[in-house]
Amino acid sequence: MILLVAMGIQSCSVSKAVREKRNMISGTWTLTDIVYANNEGTFKATLFDDADAICYEGSEWYFRDNNSTGRYTIESGSLCNGGDRFFRWSVIEQPESYNPTFQFKFIDENRKDISGGYGYRLTIENLTATEMQMRSNVRVDGQPVSVVYQFIKK
Incomplete structure (x- = not known):
């Protein structure tokens, strides 16, 4: 019985590698650049079903690791609906040959899910x-394109 309880607790715990990544991510970051890799041309992209990519450049992202919540702030402009967007986030450990995955989903100011359980993985x-550099892979006209997000910690 004790062995089963110990195995259950261990399976629910976060690995040391994930804890280290979460601690490093925790804090305030500025999204400085968005690049489209693996393809040439000009792209107009709506990121995270929210705003044009240009609206994200210079946006401030805050990650709180003790309760897995955060927010990003987009400045108002002629192309951008500014304001805070709140989210719940986590880091998923992958097999050794793969990079870890960052995932998030939108929540409201009261930490209630507003995305219907859907989210995003980078x-x-x-x-x-x-x-910090994160990447999401998408398809444009059937061709793979990687969206690369470059962050600098404040």
Whole structure:
């Protein structure tokens, strides 16, 4: 019985590698650049079913690791519906040959799900104390395109 309880607790716990990534992500970041890799041309993209990609450049992202919540803030402009967007986030550990995955879904100010359980996943390509690079893979006209997000910690 004790062995079963110990196995249950261990299976629910977060690995040391994931805890380290969460601690590094925790804090305030600025999204400095969005690049479209694996393809040439000009793209007009709506990111996270929310706003045009140009609206995200310079946006501030805050990640709180103790309760897995955060927000990003988009400045108002002629192309951008500004304001705060709240989300719940986590880091998913992958097999050793793959990079970990960052996932999030939108919530309201009261931490209630507003996305119907749907969310977004990005691969953590690079993470240091001052820089973070994430990637999401999409298809445009049947061709793979990687959207690369470059963050700098404040």
